[in-house]
Amino acid sequence: MEMSCNSVVGGNFEEVCPEKVIRFKPPLYKQRYQFVRDLVDRHEPKKVADLGCGDTKLLKLLKIYPCIQLLVGVDINEEKLHSNGHHLSPYLGEFVKPRDLDLTVTLYHGSVVERDSRLLGFDLITCIELIEHLNSDDLARFPEVVFGYLSPSMIVISTPNAEFNPLFPTVTLRDADHKFEWSRMEFQTWASRVANCYNYCVEFTGVGTPPAGSEHVGYCTQIGVFRKNSGKLAEPFVSQQHDQHVYKAVYTTSYPSLQQEKVLKFVLVGELLIQVERLRLKHQRMLRDQEKELDPKPSDTDFSQASHLLLGEAFTEAEKARIENSPQPFCEGEKFCIPLRRLLAYPKLHRLCVAEERMRSLIADSVCLSNDGSAVVVDLHNSWDYWPEDN
């Protein structure tokens, strides 16, 4: 029984027969992803969609960006979305050190030439190695849907540069599913026309530098970056066509973030307790050092030596000033009190941007507060304190 089937291993052919091909370093697909990552770094989009997301590799790379709050992948291969969905779920560590902002990741099964209102209003839509898989009908409908209907602020389209192909042995098209591969001229003509039609401007670039001596063929992958012209007159069709749900949501996940009260509380209490413990230990050490100074015995040169062992984050001048200007911790008998305002001055708590009042209510059932509620109160000594020196 003989059957044939197309490989769908995107951009990996360098690995298939390494001796025959030009090797890119890093691999070409990684360069394409890096190109998108650089764009995200520069423009900090909130909502990003990847059309033709395939095995969701790009989405996996993008989920680490703090600016992105909605990440969507669309593909016509439902099986692939099913089997790769869980790669996009939060890492276990993200439940311990959550993101600042919410993030929802959703995978939709559907075609890029169908309109789905859930993809409206995006800041960035990427179509990496997508258009060359579209047949002529779909290619004709593509601009109307992506540029005209979805109309995001920015669109990135990458596609093979056919002029580069002669450098590869024995290929006409790079993938059996490719319906066409364009020269730079062909791509740029198409792209400029589309940009013009939907009021975008476009810049051309690429990744995959040709080898020395073949510079004239251009990048292996050509890329068009489209940006919507500002001051556009009307939002076309959008308002009357809301809630057009043709895609099937295959997978969706929400990340824990500081925007969620429960998570904020967890992080706040956690950071606070760490800070309280540190201050308490520092205070104890200070007391012990004072005792030692009274003692005529030769003191060990404890903290002066071994500076390479000093751990903990270093504060900036501004942070130091903020800490010093806040009320000091103090002792009341065996109790050690740290004013909330002091705690809030430390960078790790400061960055949570919680006002004193809110902080009080969030921590009230987890820590012991002073009578007036202005300070956290702990025992100066506890049963664990002396263990390390006993051994």
Add this chain to the structure above:
Amino acid sequence: MSGRARVRARGGACGHGAREAGCAPGHLTATSASPGDSQASSRSSSISQPHEVAVSSDDGGRTFMERGTARQDFVDLSVCTREKLAHVKDCKAGSSGIPLRLVANLFSLDLPQDWQLHQYHVTYSPDLASRRLRIALLYNHSRLLDMAKTFDGTTLFLSEKLDQKVTELTSETQRGETIRMTVTLTGELSSSSPVCIQFLNVVFRKIFKKLRMYQIGRNFYKPSEPVEIPQYKLTLWPGFTVSVSHFESRLLLNADVSYKVLRNETVLEFMTDLCLRTGTSHFTEMCQKQLVGLIVLTRYNNKTYRIDDIDWSVKPTHVFQKRDGSEVTYMDYYKQQYNITLSDLNQPVLVSLLKRKRKDNAEPQMVHLIPELCFLTGLSSQAIADFHLMKAVAEETRLSPVGRQQQLARLVDDIQRNQVARFELETWGLHFGRQISLTGRVVPSEKLLLQDYTCLPASAADWSKDMRTCKVLSSQPLNRWLVICCARAENLIEALLSCLRRVAGPMGFNVGYPKIIKVDDRPAAFLRAIQLHVNPDVQLVMCILPSNQKNYYDSIKKYLSSDCPVPSQCVLTRTLNKQGMMMNVATKIAMQMTCKLGGELWAVEIPLKSLMVVGIDICRDALNKDVVVVGFVASINCRVTRWFSRCVLQRTAADIADCLKVCLTGALNKWYKHNHDLPSRIIIYRDGVGNGQLKTVLEYEVPQLLSSVSECGPGTSSSRLSVVVVRKRCLLRFFSETGHTVQNPPPGTVVDSEATRAEWYDFYLVSQTANRGTVSPTHYNVIYDDNGLKPDHMQRLTFKLCHLYYNWPGLISVPAPCQYAHKLTFLVAQSIHKEPSLELASNLFYL
């Protein structure tokens, strides 16, 4: 120490170890890809119900196909001991007692009768090196598109059989190259074959992933529903431990609730605090001590690692070589790869040695981890010793039978309602869901025999009340003894002594007035006083300690157990200060002292007249992990009330005993001295057998015991031997159904069907009670049996032995000799670190 030293040596040899090949941040070593792709292999510690802290050291998470070796507990299942035991070949079930309807945490997993798993071998022409590409080509082939399949790049499993034994498929790569794939049938596996069992575990692993659970070790957790214990900086992730295997008659899924303990601090934060506590002079040493062996979870992937070393010479600003040969600093790497900015550039790196997934490479791979990006998991030994912390954890994790049942029901419901999970099961033809009910038996309660009184205790959980006015079986009068106490506790002594005499009198235990020595608070002062005043004439030394700091106890026990063997009794000042508790405390102390002097408290009826029972336990020395402590405790009279003990320290890699012949011979000689004959039967309860060690116990330990027996009593006069492997930490739970609710089964409940294993002569016994939480049955596996006792008798004898632990007036979860052996090894491993003197061998000095 050698392991750690080796790492350091290697790291040091190359200047700044970071450049060493293969020495890269963890995630770079990630191997497996889909299908059935796996999480980190890990050694994780988790809390299993109700309050014991279980450290499972398995390396779950890898697909079996990748490793080519079976999971440790599956190895045990291939040790078929029952077939050699003629008397239980046909039936291993007992009959006495009252039948009791039970449900277990087992769920049916039904397969069609003729169900088979089809195993294929796949080759590629031309050969492809990339596993990912091999998988992608096969998975996307139209011929296999709609079939249930699992493939690791070489071995393919299909639920349906292909038409031909050898199928040729072709695919084209993107480069247009034609690849020929040859799929050859290599096996048709029935549902009971080991490969198939492992395969099914992989299927469930996939299902749990679909349910948004995360695999850590062998368990699955839901971090999205955390339980917080803020005051101790702990988070608990609820989850399940699950496994599919073949039980007595069929395939079942075993599921139990489990919690993952996570400490809400990074390793860096832990180190910073530690530095403040210890000062820099001992800091690196303390870090090593506190951190090595702990399991960390990294922030940027879902993996867990064991800390094997700390490399202080490497900083985040140092460069390492990536797999592609380029060099990058750790700092830049994490920024580029994960958008993480390190806040502390002075931190060292943690070193973790990865266990090799593939057999060929002997050298373990080393991974550097950044402390700031590692979260601590599990409880530290400090934490475990903290009563209040453990109580807080237990409050959250201890589930009543009803609560546990609800969690299990929810899990089953989740699986059945999840479309993808259901689809996964259906494609393989699996029917999952019904909880298993079975019939257990409650064996009769035991009467307690005292000196001139026999009673059936009102509560088998605690018979201290029944004993209050009774004389114990035998006791030595205590006339020459010392009390050493710190000056602060002086006022407590008279009260303690008067209470002691008040409670000891009715017990029949005569307590004379001691010599009292007052010392100051330092540990050294106690030891000095002991050295000064203890002579061979002294029967017992009591120390009243100012605090429970380990060094008081350790130094005293070390000196009095081995250098100068005299029974000793340590009491904390705090215990004596408890209001209104003095009588209770005195009763407990009086009983312990009676035993330490060689007395006997109570007995139960033992129908076998010449029976020696033995308990063996093994653990690692706390200071030197290369040393294994073997505790051996044997009864030396027919009433099973007097005990002989040996404790041997041996250097071995595995937790397997080398010294059993010497121990048993010693015990038999002692028995002979007391009874002028050898015991006709010996039953040995072996505790502390790790997963996968059953075979070694059978092939290496049993012969040692047998050779001792045959040398001591040659020919027909030799004793008959049985060896029972005792496992306290099993995942099985039984609930008794009453009306619409469930509760713990009563003590004496025996299960010897359904939940047991066909290849073993085994049974479960619930011998203890649990006031709160769910009771955990103990598993008994009779691996060797010359005695040929009926299962009924074996079960009842085991239950009787659970009554004989003199440190607790009630039933316990294991036979008394096991608990004695455990106490002995614990004392030696934690405090003494050398073999106790043989002069104490006939006393329960380790209570």
